Amino acid sequence: MSEYYCRKCRQSMTTNAVDPQLVNLTSSFNNNYLLGKFEKHYNNSGSYNINTVFKKDDFENQSDYDIYEHYHYLAYVSGSLEIDNQRKKNLVLCFAKPTGDEYIHGIKAGQSEAVKLVLFDNANKIHAFPTSSAYLTTVRCKNCGCKLEIYDPNTQSP
Ligand SMILES: [Zn+2]
Numbered sequence: 001m002s003e004y005y006c007r008k009c010r011q012s013m014t015t016n017a018v019d020p021q022l023v024n025l026t027s028s029f030n031n032n033y034l035l036g037k038f039e040k041h042y043n044n045s046g047s048y049n050i051n052t053v054f055k056k057d058d059f060e061n062q063s064d065y066d067i068y069e070h071y072h073y074l075a076y077v078s079g080s081l082e083i084d085n086q087r088k089k090n091l092v093l094c095f096a097k098p099t100g101d102e103y104i105h106g107i108k109a110g111q112s113e114a115v116k117l118v119l120f121d122n123a124n125k126i127h128a129f130p131t132s133s134a135y136l137t138t139v140r141c142k143n144c145g146c147k148l149e150i151y152d153p154n155t156q157s158p
Contacts, residue, residue, distance in 0.1 A: 003083040004092075006141035007149050010081035014091065016121040020072035023123050026065065030124045037127040042068050044103065052112050052130040054100045058153075071099065072128045075117035078156075080141070080148040082116075091117040092136055096152040100130025 005013060026038045039045045042064060044053040059067045079091030093115050100112040112130035119125040136148055 002085060002139075003142045004136075004139045004148060005081040005083075005143055006146050007078055007080055009141050009143040010091075013081055014089070014120070017076060017091070018120060018123045018126050020069055020076050020117075020126065020128075023126060025069055025072060025127070027124075033125060034127060037129070038068060041100075041127070041129040047106060048103070049105060051103045052100045053103065054130055055098055058097075071115050071130075072117060072126070074151060075115045075128055076120065078149060078151055079115070079117060080136075088118070089120070091120055092131070092148070093117075094133040094136050094148060094150045096150055096154075102130075102132075 025034055027034045040048065040051060040053075042054050042056075044051065054068065054071055056064070056067055059070070062070075075091045075093045079093040082090045082092045084090065095113050095115070098111040098113055099115050101108055102110040102112055112132055114131050114133035114136055115128050116131040117126065117128040119127065137150075140147055
């Protein structure tokens with residue numbers, strides 16, 4: 001079972017998180033690792049068994065990079081901490097609206113309503129992708145017992 005900590009309770013546990021605004025999220029350094037994630041989860045280029053791709057349609061007059069960075073930044077600032085079975089730490093943020101589309105073998109198969117920011121302590125590997133919110137809406141903070149935050153862009157600023 002993964003463990004979850006709400007936005008407030010996780011603060012002292014994520015002091016090593018890298019601010020996505022201070023990183024080149026499409027860097028070709030490190031064997032194009034970050035650039036490849038951008039191509040996969042933003043441009044949906046390449047072929048994958050399963051892939052999720054960020055939505056772009058709610059953003060006016062913003063560059064592709066800014067939209068991509070925005071999702072990262074929101075998860076960094078407002079996300080809850082997930083510690084998975086392998087003790088890997090991720091920041092997850094549920095949204096009150098779709099964040100991306102899910103593709104199975106290249107065919108659109110559903111929508112995502114959360115964002116997961118992984119490897120957030122590593123400036124060369126930090127990246128985010130849309131993910132399902134279904135399981136996240138049922139879990140509670142291991143420390144205080146509260147429900148994890150849901151981000152509503154109509155009522156909240158980051
Ligand atoms: Zn809590």
